[in-house]
Amino acid sequence: MKVIALSGAEDTGKSHTINIAYSFLLRDGYVQVPGNFRVLGNSNNKDFTDILEKEGKKVGFVGMGDYINGAGKSLKSLLEELELKGCDTALCAARDNPRILAAIQAYPDHIIIEKTRSTGEENNRIVNTHDAIVMISHI
Numbered sequence: 001m002k003v004i005a006l007s008g009a010e011d012t013g014k015s016h017t018i019n020i021a022y023s024f025l026l027r028d029g030y031v032q033v034p035g036n037f038r039v040l041g042n043s044n045n046k047d048f049t050d051i052l053e054k055e056g057k058k059v060g061f062v063g064m065g066d067y068i069n070g071a072g073k074s075l076k077s078l079l080e081e082l083e084l085k086g087c088d089t090a091l092c093a094a095r096d097n098p099r100i101l102a103a104i105q106a107y108p109d110h111i112i113i114e115k116t117r118s119t120g121e122e123n124n125r126i127v128n129t130h131d132a133i134v135m136i137s138h139i
Contacts, residue, residue, distance in 0.1 A: 001083045003107040004138045005065070005094040006131060008115025013128045014093035015046050017115070018063040020132035021091055022050070030054040036085070040064040040073075049078055051087060059139060060087035065094035076103035089139050111138050 006014050026032075030052035040047040040063065047064035060082030065075045075092060082090045094100050094112070104110050113134055116127040 001060075001079075001087055001107060001109070002089045002138075003079060003104050003110040004089065004091050004135050005101075005104045005110065005112045006092070006115050006135060007065075007094045007096055007101065007112050008117075009096055012115045012117065013124055013131075014065065014095075014115055015063045016124070017128040017131045017135070018061060018091060018093050019046055019048075020128055021135050022052070022061055022063075024132060024136060025052050025054075025059060028054070030059065033058065033085075040078075047093075049082070051082065051085060057089075057139075058085070058087045060085070060090040062090065062092040065092055065100055074103070075100055076106075079103060079107070091135055091139075113138075 006017055008014050033051040033053050037050040040049055049062050051058055051060045062078045079090055094104055104112060116131050118124045118127045
């Protein structure tokens with residue numbers, strides 16, 4: 001499985017960017033694989049996991065890359081779950097943390113994209129959309 005990770009510090013828009021990428025793929029004809037969507041952690045953070053599919057290609061999502069403890073709650077275990085479910089690619093958020101980044105680097109085919117910093121709240125949507133497009137371009 002190819003892992004495309006958006007890496008950055010806390011509260012830089014990683015989860016929002018994953019949500020934008022998810023929406024773009026739905027708009028582009030991907031459909032949900034039933035039984036996979038679930039909210040991760042606090043629903044206010046809009047963190048989720050799900051699998052989309054188009055023409056036999058499965059793309060998994062993990063919008064939460066901040067929690068590293070707990071069975072089935074770490075980025076590592078969520079990526080393993082997506083791989084077991086046959087995902088060809090996984091898009092995920094990843095906080096700048098050696099343990100979290102190691103979970104991504106364990107996959108030989110991985111790309112780590114540094115989250116673009118916004119210069120202010122009025123630019124958040126612009127930079128998050130740009131980063132989502134960059135992530136999608138690697139699928």
